[in-house]
Amino acid sequence: MAETTLTSIGTVRPDGLRGVAADWASDQRAFKNVSWGKAMMWIFLLSDTFIFGCFLLSYMTARMSTREPWPNPSEVFALNIGGTEIPLILIAIMTFVLISSSGTMAMAVNFGYRRNRKKTALLMLATAALGATFVCMQGFEWTKLILEGVRPWSNPWGAAQFGSSFFMITGFHGTHVTIGVIFLLITARKAWRGDFDVGRRGFFTGRRGTYENVEIMGLYWHFVDLVWVFIFAFFYLW
Amino acid sequence: MAEAVVHGHDQVAATHAASATAIAQTDAHQEHPIKLYLVVWGWLFILSTGSYLVDYFGLQGLLRWSLIIAFMLLKAGLIVAVFMHMAWERLALAYAIIVPPVLVLVFVTMMVLESNYTLLTRLTFFGHGP
Numbered sequence: 001m002a003e004t005t006l007t008s009i010g011t012v013r014p015d016g017l018r019g020v021a022a023d024w025a026s027d028q029r030a031f032k033n034v035s036w037g038k039a040m041m042w043i044f045l046l047s048d049t050f051i052f053g054c055f056l057l058s059y060m061t062a063r064m065s066t067r068e069p070w071p072n073p074s075e076v077f078a079l080n081i082g083g084t085e086i087p088l089i090l091i092a093i094m095t096f097v098l099i100s101s102s103g104t105m106a107m108a109v110n111f112g113y114r115r116n117r118k119k120t121a122l123l124m125l126a127t128a129a130l131g132a133t134f135v136c137m138q139g140f141e142w143t144k145l146i147l148e149g150v151r152p153w154s155n156p157w158g159a160a161q162f163g164s165s166f167f168m169i170t171g172f173h174g175t176h177v178t179i180g181v182i183f184l185l186i187t188a189r190k191a192w193r194g195d196f197d198v199g200r201r202g203f204f205t206g207r208r209g210t211y212e213n214v215e216i217m218g219l220y221w222h223f224v225d226l227v228w229v230f231i232f233a234f235f236y237l238w
Numbered sequence: 239m240a241e242a243v244v245h246g247h248d249q250v251a252a253t254h255a256a257s258a259t260a261i262a263q264t265d266a267h268q269e270h271p272i273k274l275y276l277v278v279w280g281w282l283f284i285l286s287t288g289s290y291l292v293d294y295f296g297l298q299g300l301l302r303w304s305l306i307i308a309f310m311l312l313k314a315g316l317i318v319a320v321f322m323h324m325a326w327e328r329l330a331l332a333y334a335i336i337v338p339p340v341l342v343l344v345f346v347t348m349m350v351l352e353s354n355y356t357l358l359t360r361l362t363f364f365g366h367g368p
Contacts (some may be wrong), residue, residue, distance in 0.1 A: 015329070020329045020333055030334070031328070042334075042335050046338060050338075053342045057345060060349060060353070064349075065353035067361060067366065074293050074296070092290045095286050099279070103275060106278075106321045107275055113269050222322045223322075226317050229313045230314070232286075237289060237293050237302075
């Protein structure tokens with residue numbers, strides 16, 4: 001039985017590097033106290049890290065190898081508010097919105113494990129709302145840039161690769177946020193309905209729902225925030 | 239024979255009990271006070287403001303890059319360690335997830351060399367920028 005390998009009753013697992021060696025060499029499951037759902041989400045996120053890593057790398061290569069000057073993101077993403085140009089302000093607000101959504105998600109996971117059905121669902125809905133706000137602001141940003149003449153093959157300010165890097169990186173990230181919002185809504189509905197209290201079977205895999213589903217959803221959502229931290233640093237601030 | 243069967247039953251029952259405990263154990267996840275998340279949230283706001291101010295005040299050169307990287311790594315660390323609970327996972331998982339992305343740095347080195355070479359050939363054959 002799969003579950004029996006979980007038992008650690010009476011056995012004390014070593015910590016530190018010795019623990020890493022023991023877990024990996026145990027000829028069973030390597031991740032001892034982590035369910036498969038959680039381990040698989042982590043492994044998926046690892047592969048996604050490589051995808052975004054490659055995007056940022058290709059952006060770095062394009063930016064380093066071009067003869068033309070790179071457009072100054074500080075000016076490109078400035079907004080005119082009340083007659084003054086404020087550099088990068090929209091991106092800063094988007095950053096705060098996404099960080100806030102991560103905060104509400106972390107608390108949703110916490111309330112989930114306290115089996116507080118309503119607070120979990122409401123905090124997840126708040127997370128989804130903040131995520132949707134982020135996507136809308138990104139839509140605004142894209143519209144503004146496209147109206148200013150930014151295309152994947154050219155832009156008014158300098159190196160043509162600016163447009164292609166921008167649309168690819170932020171577009172892929174925005175897609176991740178959108179998918180996250182959809183799944184947040186689905187998971188919030190399940191939490192609200194009490195699926196995780198009674199262990200109702202899911203429509204797709206038929207596995208029983210537990211509050212761990214909220215944590216796995218949370219892992220994905222925090223990852224989306226994490227990717228934005230890197231995009232913010234390398235694309236907008238560099 | 240009957241005895242053996244009974245014994246077997248006992249064993250099955252024992253295994254069941256054990257696996258039930260095991261499930262209960264996996265279910266025994268981390269519960270932390272809400273305050274912890276609020277504190278981390280506050281720090282993420284402070285660090286983001288810091289990295290925004292780097293741009294706002296127009297810091298340039300090495301200072302700018304080191305500050306951007308420092309704020310970025312601190313934010314990433316807080317998110318992974320606390321929000322994603324990596325700080326409380328066993329090292330077998332933490333190493334399996336966190337070590338491979340470090341290898342991306344090797345790729346970065348390769349591409350830095352490559353793009354320097356590309357730039358050199360472009361400057362040699364096309365001259366300086368338009």
